[in-house]
Structures are given as structure tokens and as C-alpha cells.
Amino acid sequence: MKTSRKCPMWNGGANAANAANAEAQNAAATAAAASNQSAATASRRNIPELELTAVRYRHLKTGAEYLHIDREDENKVFSVGFATPPSDSTGVAHILEHVTLCGSQRYPVRDPFFKMLNRTMANFMNAFTACDFTMYPFATENWKDYEHLRDIYMDATFNPLLRRLDFLQEGWRLERADPTDASSPVEYKGVVFNEMKGALSDPGQLFYTRTQQLMYPNSPYAHVSGGDPAAITQLTYEALRAFHDKCYHPSNARFFSYGKIPLEAHLAAVDKKISQFERSQAIVVSGTYNAQEGTRREVIYGQQEGTSLLTDGPSSPMYRGLIDTGLGAEFPPNTGYNTSTRVGSFTLGLQGVRESEVEKVFASIREILHTVHKDGLDPNRVQATLHAMELGYKHKTANFGLQLAQAIYSGWCHGSDPIDLLEIEKNLNRLREELANGQPFRRLIEKYLLNSKNALECVMLPDPAYHEKLQTQERQCLEEVNKKLSTSERDCILEDEAALLAKQGEVEDHSCLPTLQLSDVAPQRPSTALNFTAAHGVPLQQRALSTNGISYVQLVSSLANLPPALLPYVPFYCEALTMVGTVTKDAAEFDDEIRRYTGGIGLVIRHSLYADVSRYELGVGLGTHALDKDVPRMYELLQELLQKVDFSRLDRVYTLLQGRTSALVQSVPDSGHVFARLAASSDLSPSQYVSNVWRGIAQVQHTQEMAAQTSMSDIADKLTTIHQHILRQSAIRVAVNAQPNAMAENQQQLDGLFAQLAPNTSAAPPATDAISTRIAYTIDAPTSFASAVYPTVPYIHPDSMPLQVLGSLMTNLFLHREIREKNGAYGGGASHVSTAGSFAFYSYRDPDALRSLDVFRESVDWALARKFTDELSEAKLSIFSSLDTPIGAAEEGMLYFKDRITDEMRQARRDILFRVGVDDIHRVCDTYLRQQAAKARYAVVCNTEQAPHDRTDWQVASMTP
Numbered sequence: 001m002k003t004s005r006k007c008p009m010w011n012g013g014a015n016a017a018n019a020a021n022a023e024a025q026n027a028a029a030t031a032a033a034a035s036n037q038s039a040a041t042a043s044r045r046n047i048p049e050l051e052l053t054a055v056r057y058r059h060l061k062t063g064a065e066y067l068h069i070d071r072e073d074e075n076k077v078f079s080v081g082f083a084t085p086p087s088d089s090t091g092v093a094h095i096l097e098h099v100t101l102c103g104s105q106r107y108p109v110r111d112p113f114f115k116m117l118n119r120t121m122a123n124f125m126n127a128f129t130a131c132d133f134t135m136y137p138f139a140t141e142n143w144k145d146y147e148h149l150r151d152i153y154m155d156a157t158f159n160p161l162l163r164r165l166d167f168l169q170e171g172w173r174l175e176r177a178d179p180t181d182a183s184s185p186v187e188y189k190g191v192v193f194n195e196m197k198g199a200l201s202d203p204g205q206l207f208y209t210r211t212q213q214l215m216y217p218n219s220p221y222a223h224v225s226g227g228d229p230a231a232i233t234q235l236t237y238e239a240l241r242a243f244h245d246k247c248y249h250p251s252n253a254r255f256f257s258y259g260k261i262p263l264e265a266h267l268a269a270v271d272k273k274i275s276q277f278e279r280s281q282a283i284v285v286s287g288t289y290n291a292q293e294g295t296r297r298e299v300i301y302g303q304q305e306g307t308s309l310l311t312d313g314p315s316s317p318m319y320r321g322l323i324d325t326g327l328g329a330e331f332p333p334n335t336g337y338n339t340s341t342r343v344g345s346f347t348l349g350l351q352g353v354r355e356s357e358v359e360k361v362f363a364s365i366r367e368i369l370h371t372v373h374k375d376g377l378d379p380n381r382v383q384a385t386l387h388a389m390e391l392g393y394k395h396k397t398a399n400f401g402l403q404l405a406q407a408i409y410s411g412w413c414h415g416s417d418p419i420d421l422l423e424i425e426k427n428l429n430r431l432r433e434e435l436a437n438g439q440p441f442r443r444l445i446e447k448y449l450l451n452s453k454n455a456l457e458c459v460m461l462p463d464p465a466y467h468e469k470l471q472t473q474e475r476q477c478l479e480e481v482n483k484k485l486s487t488s489e490r491d492c493i494l495e496d497e498a499a500l501l502a503k504q505g506e507v508e509d510h511s512c513l514p515t516l517q518l519s520d521v522a523p524q525r526p527s528t529a530l531n532f533t534a535a536h537g538v539p540l541q542q543r544a545l546s547t548n549g550i551s552y553v554q555l556v557s558s559l560a561n562l563p564p565a566l567l568p569y570v571p572f573y574c575e576a577l578t579m580v581g582t583v584t585k586d587a588a589e590f591d592d593e594i595r596r597y598t599g600g601i602g603l604v605i606r607h608s609l610y611a612d613v614s615r616y617e618l619g620v621g622l623g624t625h626a627l628d629k630d631v632p633r634m635y636e637l638l639q640e641l642l643q644k645v646d647f648s649r650l651d652r653v654y655t656l657l658q659g660r661t662s663a664l665v666q667s668v669p670d671s672g673h674v675f676a677r678l679a680a681s682s683d684l685s686p687s688q689y690v691s692n693v694w695r696g697i698a699q700v701q702h703t704q705e706m707a708a709q710t711s712m713s714d715i716a717d718k719l720t721t722i723h724q725h726i727l728r729q730s731a732i733r734v735a736v737n738a739q740p741n742a743m744a745e746n747q748q749q750l751d752g753l754f755a756q757l758a759p760n761t762s763a764a765p766p767a768t769d770a771i772s773t774r775i776a777y778t779i780d781a782p783t784s785f786a787s788a789v790y791p792t793v794p795y796i797h798p799d800s801m802p803l804q805v806l807g808s809l810m811t812n813l814f815l816h817r818e819i820r821e822k823n824g825a826y827g828g829g830a831s832h833v834s835t836a837g838s839f840a841f842y843s844y845r846d847p848d849a850l851r852s853l854d855v856f857r858e859s860v861d862w863a864l865a866r867k868f869t870d871e872l873s874e875a876k877l878s879i880f881s882s883l884d885t886p887i888g889a890a891e892e893g894m895l896y897f898k899d900r901i902t903d904e905m906r907q908a909r910r911d912i913l914f915r916v917g918v919d920d921i922h923r924v925c926d927t928y929l930r931q932q933a934a935k936a937r938y939a940v941v942c943n944t945e946q947a948p949h950d951r952t953d954w955q956v957a958s959m960t961p
């Protein structure tokens with residue numbers, strides 16, 4: 001039903017953009033005075049395929065834009081965003097995002113998001129700085145909570161304090177290298193300064209950033225929006241404030257809400273906040289571009305199709321021509337159509353290329369494009385891609401509202417109608433029509449790729465001295481600074497240092513922040529009704545629910561009897577299984593079929609603990625989903641995969657292995673804290689040993705060794721042996737999540753599938769190698785990661801929950817301040833990994849990892865001495881919010897299926913959480929962390945300079961080949 005909304009402050013409709021004049025403002029005032037009679041008709045559209053209605057408004061006084069998405073979803077979302085195109089690489093937009101979160105007029109506490117973690121049931125709170133806009137979104141199921149957070153978000157963005165000391169802490173500052181020596185030379189510090197040093201040390205991100213800068217030389221994209229460390233130190237406090245005044249203004253704001261909310265009351269609250277502002281100029285993202293400007297709407301979907309058609313999967317033309325031929329290992333991260341800039345760009349490329357073959361790569365790309373243009377694209381591939389898109393938007397995820405917000409902000413800031421961007425079916429149908437009438441991609445390839453006058457060819461070569469050069473540059477820069485430093489300037493630095501230290505040590509009053517109470521938390525969560533049966537003797541778990549007509553299938557196969565020597569090969573097996581092809585179809589053909597009829601077949605290494613540290617299950621999980629009409633085809637493909645996979649295609653094995661090695665090695669600088677934790681905990685229990693072998697540095701090293709082998713046949717044999725273990729019927733269990741009317745079909749198909757598999761035997765668990773209790777892995781990156789891990793208790797143990805609360809208290813009240821605010825690391829914390837039975841500390845992108853290990857130990861004494869009061873219920877609230885995080889249709893019942901964690905176990909932990917007292921916290925801290933300190937294990941991932949070479953209690957291993 002189309003109704004007009006009674007909303008006097010907000011106007012909707014096509015002419016809303018003209019509301020910039022005085023008459024409109026007068027009209028608004030009149031409307032406000034007589035709100036019941038005058039109703040502005042909003043621009044409103046129903047989008048059935050996403051089961052939502054979108055409504056657009058414009059704020060009459062300030063011109064602020066508003067989009068509400070009405071949908072039957074309890075997980076409500078709010079976001080405020082601004083166009084923030086940068087005019088230099090000082091990272092002003094990014095630093096502003098950080099400083100904005102250091103306190104506002106109504107909520108003058110630093111890091112209100114962080115402080116709110118303990119007072120809210122939000123399942124998402126964050127802020128993002130993109131290349132030309134900044135957004136602040138959150139999601140929660142609780143309406144009271146929603147109102148609290150909305151007020152905090154709006155006060156933070158429109159009325160932040162933007163104090164100078166916060167700028168020094170979050171942005172950059174000069175500080176003495178040795179704080180005890182008054183004449184010590186100064187050096188650069190600051191959260192964003194370190195964050196960006198880390199971010200740009202990732203080769204993929206560096207390539208992405210530099211390519212974009214080169215592509216759009218006379219535009220905001222010529223700059224690094226996050227900040228280039230060398231330029232960050234040019235930013236002044238005054239420039240930061242000016243940028244805020246210009247960009248964070250209602251006239252430049254885009255508000256977004258999603259879910260079931262009382263809209264009128266909500267809009268009135270937003271109006272009340274922004275009506276204090278006079279109208280100002282909205283920011284238009286502009287500049288001259290290298291890329292051609294096409295009709296934007298047409299290009300978005302057309303070229304996104306082009307993206308996957310040209311590069312997705314082993315049957316794509318670019319994969320065959322560039323990767324199968326051995327020219328390189330994988331596509332670079334900026335591959336495909338990028339719509340984040342105002343004028344899009346399309347990137348084709350390759351990484352892991354030998355320098356002598358760079359020209360050949362460019363020539364091959366051109367040749368492939370010519371061939372595709374001449375011969376057209378395989379119609380099967382086109383159908384498969386259209387099918388994947390349909391399945392993609394029907395797939396019900398837990399944070400659907402956030403996904404929508406993230407999908408539209410960029411186009412919205414560039415002037416598109418955000419509702420147009422949501423109309424997927426309409427765009428897909430247009431594409432189907434064009435396809436029926438000819439080859440639309442031919443035209444796109446010709447116009448935008450073959451005949452583009454603005455194409456850019458970009459090559460990034462490795463430089464072994466790269467990080468050293470950057471460090472030398474910084475050192476020279478600092479020498480210059482130190483030389484020129486006058487006595488009065490030095491005094492200022494000393495003053496700032498003292499002031500910052502004093503501020504960081506201040507005990508803040510957080511009572512201005514609103515909070516939910518434990519009484520707002522539901523004592524019980526609804527349980528998940530599961531049905532247990534069997535398919536040809538294989539245990540089958542069924543969960544009937546509404547899924548938009550999709551059937552989800554999960555198989556787990558136990559690896560308990562796998563010879564230990566084969567363990568390190570399992571992750572590669574999981575990656576290769578669906579990618580090598582079968583005895584009747586090559587990899588490309590088989591992949592096309594998978595794409596055409598399913599949402600993909602994914603394998604993961606399973607590593608369950610049965611809620612008990614001493615018992616654990618090693619296994620492989622295989623998951624897929626399909627539209628209900630395609631269920632028979634999905635099982636046909638599964639059967640073909642399981643019975644006919646062909647690892648003797650050695651060329652494929654080799655190609656896949658090169659790609660995996662490159663990706664793994666590159667992942668270390670970004671996830672060093674995870675690698676450090678896995679390495680540290682490796683000898684605490686057999687299951688954690690396997691974690692390191694499968695996901696940790698041991699896996700990176702093993703994969704590098706495999707890739708260096710000259711013959712692949714030995715590896716192929718090992719993969720085949722693993723596969724035979726997977727196939728044993730008695731090792732398998734299966735779960736189906738589907739609509740009630742699709743269960744019978746799934747059951748029948750599974751009966752048929754399992755009738756073919758062999759029985760099972762059992763054997764011994766893997767042996768563990770002892771590793772040093774203190775180990776440092778050196779990598780080629782400027783920042784470091786630290787971890788300390790203590791053995792504790794399993795998930796179902798009564799102490800497991802108090803340990804989790806302890807981790808939360810330590811993180812929020814101690815480690816965040818010491819590691820992030822004082823030491824300048826990007827992050828740090830502690831948590832009880834209840835499924836692993838260990839308590840782990842970590843630091844992330846840390847300038848001094850060894851110092852953080854001391855901080856971890858200090859936190860134990862701190863916790864034992866602290867009398868937690870309100871803080872305890874706050875910590876509990878934050879844990880309840882993580883326990884109550886919504887999940888998607890495919891995940892319901894999976895905690896039991898995969899880890900054997902029952903609703904009763906979860907409820908028992910929930911009951912304990914309500915009861916946990918200060919005594920429990922002190923007791924578990926004393927028992928597991930203080931008394932058992934000798935059992936702790938330590939690991940750091942750092943650069944060679946920081947490694948503890950001279951400490952005999954440390955083992956140092958290099959990760960650089």
C-alpha cells in the first residue's frame with residue numbers, strides 16, 4: 001500500500017533536491033506547525049526480490065539525505081555517512097574518523113564506541129574511511145539500544161570535541177625515544193601513523209593504492225585517503241578541524257536506517273539533532289579522470305558481469321590464458337570492476353610474474369580480450385554467472401542490513417539514487433534481455449577495454465631494500481627535525497608528552513553514557529529444533545526453516561585415522577578438491593557446472609573439540625547450497641566430486657600450489673597476531689598443535705616446501721590418500737537446512753549418495769613435536785605482533801565463562817589503554833578461546849612486541865588487585881551481546897552439528913554468566929594465569945631488527961625465504 005508519511009521535517013520525492021531555497025524552509029516551518037495536516041510524500045519503492053520497501057527523504061532545513069529500508073528483520077541498522085574526498089595524502093579523513101571517536105559534547109569520554117561495548121547489545125559498531133566517503137554504522141536487535149547508539153553516533157560526528165591531545169594520540173606526534181632522558185632525540189608516534197605503516201607494508205594493498213593514485217592523477221583518488229606515513233606528519237591540528245567543519249555537516253550527510261523501527265519518532269530525533277545547523281554546501285566529489293565516463297547505471301551491472309565472466313574460476317578466459325599458462329600465480333587484489341571511485345575502473349592483471357615476462361603478460365591480456373571480443377563468451381558461462389547472482393541475493397545472511405548499507409554508500413555519495421542501486425532483479429532482467437538480443441559484453445569490451453584511450457599499465461617490482469629505504473627516509477627526516485628543534489619547541493614536546501601521559505592515566509567518569517541493564521537481556525534464548533535421522537546409515541541432522549527457497553547441505557568427515565605425516569597436506573587437499581577436475585571433466589568444465597547449479601562447493605578443515613579439550617575431532621567439512629529446483633543436480637555434482645576427483649592432473653596441482661603459496665605468504669603481515677597465537681599455543685594440547693600445522697606458520701612453511709618440489713606426483717598421491725580417508729562412510733555425518741517442503745527430496749538424494757561409499761576403520765591421534773616456549777618469527781614488515789597463551793579449561797567447564805569475562809575486563813580496562821593508547825599499537829587484548837581451552841593475549845601491528853609481553857604479565861597483577869564493580873555487569877553485557885549475535889539461515893543448528901555443543905550447554909553457560917561474581921574473576925585469574933604462569937607460551941612475529949637474537953631463552957626463526 002502506498003501511503004504518504006506524516007513527517008514535517010523531512011521531504012521526499014523527485015524534487016527534493018530543489019528544497020534549498022527559503023520558501024522550502026518556510027514550508028518546513030509551516031509544516032512543523034501543522035504537522036497533522038501537511039504530509040510530505042516520500043519517494044518510496046517496493047523491491048520484492050529482497051522483501052523490502054525503500055523510502056527516501058530529504059531534510060528540509062539542511063538538505064540532509066535519508067534512506068530508510070523497511071524489512072521484516074529484527075537486526076536493525078543505522079548509519080551516518082559523509083562525502084570526504086581528500087586533497088592530499090595526510091590521511092585527514094582517516095585521522096578525523098579516529099579523533100571523532102575520542103569524545104563529544106554530550107559524551108565527553110575518549111573512545112565512546114569502545115566504552116559502549118560494555119553497555120550495549122549491538123552486534124556491530126564501527127566506522128570506515130573509504131577513498132572519498134566516511135561512514136559510521138551500527139546494528140542491534142534492541143530498540144532502546146538503537147536509540148542510545150544513534151544519539152552517540154550523531155553527537156560524535158556533529159559535535160565532537162576534537163581535542164588537540166586526541167589528535168596527537170590518534171594521528172601523529174613527536175615524542176622522545178627515551179622518556180627518561182630529557183635530551184633524548186624525538187621520533188614519530190601515533191595510532192594512524194602506525195596503522196598505515198602496517199597497511200602499506202602489505203604488497204597487495206600497496207599495489208591497489210598506487211595503481212588507483214596513478215589512474216586518477218587530478219582527483220581525490222590521486223591521494224591516499226588513509227594517509228601515507230611520510231605525508232601524515234604534515235597534517236596540522238587546524239587542518240583537521242577545518243576538514244571536520246567542511247565535511248561533517250548535515251548538508252553533506254547521508255543517513256541510513258534498516259529493519260523494523262518506529263520511523264516517525266526516529267526521524268524526529270534525527271531532525272532535532274541536525275536542526276541546530278544552518279544549510280551549507282554539499283560536497284561534490286569531482287576532478288578530472290583518466291577513465292572514460294560511461295552511463296553509470298548501465299555500466300555497473302554490465303561490467304560487474306564482465307568481471308566474473310573474464311576472471312572468475314578456472315574456466316574464465318583470463319585464468320586459462322594467464323594462470324594456466326604459468327605466467328603468474330594469481331590475480332592482484334584490485335582485479336575486476338571497481339565502483340568505489342566516482343568514475344569506475346576495470347583492472348586485469350597478474351601477480352607473481354617473472355620480471356622478464358612482464359611484456360608478455362600485457363600482450364596476453366590484449367590477445368585474450370581480442371579473442372573474447374571476436375568469439376564471444378561461452379553462453380554456459382554467462383548462464384552460470386546469472387545463476388550465481390540470483391543465488392547470491394537470495395542467500396539470507398545475518399547482517400543483511402549492513403551489507404545493503406555498504407553496497408550503496410559509494411554510489412549514493414557519487415550522486416546515484418540509492419534505491420536504483422538496490423533493484424537487482426530489474427538490472428538482471430535488463431541484462432537477460434540484452435543477452436537474448438545479442439552479445440552485450442562484446443560492446444562493453446570494445447568500448448571500455450580494447451578502445452579505451454585512458455588505460456593505464458602498471459607494474460610493481462619487488463625491492464629487497466624497500467622497507468629499509470622507508471626506514472632510512474624516516475630516520476633522515478627525524479634527524480632533520482631533531483637538528484632544527486629549538487629549545488622552546490622541545491619544551492612543547494615535553495609538555496605534550498606529559499599532558500598526554502596524564503590524560504591517558506586519568507580515571508574518566510563514564511556515567512554520561514547510556515547503558516542497557518542485565519535485566520534487558522533475555523534469560524533464555526529460543527532453542528533450535530533439530531530433527532535427527534539417517535541417510536543410508538549416515539547420521540543426518542535436519543533443520544526446517546524459511547530459506548528463500550534454498551537448500552543448504554553440510555558434510556563432515558572425520559580424519560581420526562589419518563597417518564600423522566599426511567596432516568600438513570589436508571589444507572591444500574581442501575583447496576584442491578574442487579579445483580583439479582574429475583576423470584571425465586577438466587577443472588574448467590567442472591567448475592562451470594558447479595557455478596551453474598550450486599552456490600559453490602566449499603571445503604574447510606574441521607577441528608572440533610566436542611566441547612572438551614581432551615577429546616577432539618579432526619575432519620574435513622564440505623558445504624554447498626542450491627535453489628530447491630536444482631537440488632538433484634547439486635547431489636549429482638557432489639557424487640561426481642567425491643567419486644571421480646582426479647588429482648593426477650599434475651599441471652593443475654602445480655598451478656594451484658603456486659597460487660596458494662603466494663596468498664599464504666602475503667597473509668602473514670596482515671594477520672601476524674593470529675600466527676603468533678597459533679605458534680605460541682602449538683604445544684599446549686594436541687588439538688592446538690594441529691591448529692598450527694593447519695593454519696599457522698607451520699602451514700606457511702610446509703606449503704613453501706611443497707611448492708619448491710620438482711615433481712608433483714608425490715603430492716598428488718598424498719592428496720589421493722587423504723581423499724580415500726574422507727570417503728569412508730562411517731566417518732561421515734551430514735546436515736540439511738531447508739524449507740520443510742524440500743526435506744524429502746534432500747533425504748532421498750542423500751540415501752542415493754551414501755549407498756556408494758566404503759566403511760571405516762580407526763587409528764591413533766597425531767604425535768606432537770615440542771616447540772620452544774618462546775619463539776620469534778621474523779618477517780619483512782615494519783610492525784610486529786605478540787601473543788602469550790595459557791592452557792585453561794574446555795567450553796563446558798564452569799570456569800570457562802568466568803575466564804571469558806576476565807578476558808573482556810582485561811581488554812577493555814587495561815590492555816587497550818596500555819597497548820594501543822600508550823604504546824601506539826593498532827590493537828591489543830585478551831580472550832578465552834573456550835573451544836581451544838586456552839587463554840590468549842595478543843597485540844596487533846605493534847611497534848614493540850616484546851614490551852607488550854610484559855604488559856600481558858602486568859595485566860594479571862592488575863586484575864588480581866582490581867575491585868570490579870559496575871565494570872563487571874558491563875563486561876557481562878558485552879558477552880551477552882556476542883552470545884546473542886544473529887546468524888544466517890545456513891548456520892542454524894551448526895554449532896551442534898559441527899562441535900557437538902547443545903542448546904543445554906549454551907544455556908548452562910548463559911546461566912553461569914548471569915551469576916559470575918568478582919570472587920570468581922579473581923579465582924580464575926589466580927588459578928590459571930598467576931599460579932600456572934610457567935605453563936604459558938610466547939610468540940612474536942616481527943622484523944629482524946626487533947627480534948630477540950641475544951636472548952638465550954628465545955628461538956628465532958626466519959619467515960623470509
Ligand SMILES: [Zn+2]
Nearest residue numbers: 094098192195
Ligand atoms: Zn584507522
